[in-house]
Amino acid sequence: MAILTEKVGMTNEDLKKIRSMRPGQQIDLQVTTASTTKRVRTEFVGIDGTRSLIIKYPDESKWGGLGEAIFKDKSLVMRYILEDETGVIIAFKVNVVLVLTKPSHLIFTSFPLAIQSHDLRSEGRAQTRIATKLTDSKIGEEICEAIVIDISVHGCRIQVDKKYLSNKLKLREVINLEFTNDADNKVQLVGIIMNFKYDEVNFYCGIKFETDEAIVDQLLKNLMLTTG
Template sequence: MAILQEKVGLTNEDLKKIRSMRPSRPIDLQLTTATTTKRVRTEFVGMDGTRCMIFRYPDEGKWGPLGDGIFKDKEIIARYILEDDTGEIIAFKVSIILVTTKPSHLIFTSFPLFIQSHDLRAEPRANTRIATRLLDAQSDAVICDSVVLDISVNGCRMSIKKGSVIKPKLRQAVKMYFAASKDKYSFLEGTIMNSKSDEVCLYYGVKFETPAEEVNKLLRDIMLVTG
């Protein structure tokens, strides 16, 4: 990702992406000194509303001395992968407000004034809120109801409430039923490839086995693509 262009202004979508950042997840910091530019990896700690962001001070045993690139009023660039939500990497520039050593070695920075984002997926996905019923592909037994959060011709990401009695398993072959219209149901076949969770939901990534032409037809039927 290129160095950020200077622009100001966060959209609601930008704020949503920033607020999707999760504590304890890895974050890359780009530091500049008089002689070099260095990228180091550390941990995102959290944020205080829109007042400041907090990062763990990088391990100098791993990255070497960093004091000439991390100090009050110094600007740094942060990069964070939103893999749990959108499959994007976001980058933003912030200014260091404070560096603490006790009780923890932390970096407090300003809140971003803008962000840059880049999709990590090989193909674009449409953001959705489509209800679907999940069935086992072998037995046709109902597994649970779910909500598709994003979808492309190759796969989708869906969420299931943690209260569901039955949950899909990794590498399980499934069928996903969609109500394409009031009197027509369509389904896609796929395989559960990965899973993640938060306090409320379980999230599953599905790789479609249905041919791309049939997936595109379904997406047209449910008005996610045109043509």
């Protein structure tokens, strides 16, 4: 997503999106030099009120020298995925205020004046707090209990407390999700882990359903997440 226009002014909802970033979160940084524009990955470190954002200096052993692209007063474009709740990508421009080399290599930037957002999903998802149990689809062994925080007929996002997850979930791993409705009937869906991230307390996994849409739709109706 390109930054096309700059509309100055942050709403309370915009501020909430900025403040949703957590230390350690992966961010995409678009930098420019006189000859090229490139995008690199780094980590968000922290925020100082509405004064500045702090990020790690990108690893130059991985992304190449960045001295001509990151320096005081240089403009940068930052992007990150607000995936846990809304499934949108957030983008905004900032200026470099300070590059610190000791005791850590950090970049301090200005606070954004405006943001842009783009929905990553082609469909809406119901926001919810449904309990589910994850099991290994191959051997049927229980992995952990989890909370579904959003769901549609094509997939869902789950939240797992770190202390209850002894084995890390893996990308492309096939798992079963077991649900129990009000009539105490159990329904099992099959899904593939497509992405994951974590904060200090929880793991969050994006799951694509492999189960027939009609079965998922009926489950959502039983859970009163859809009508009809």
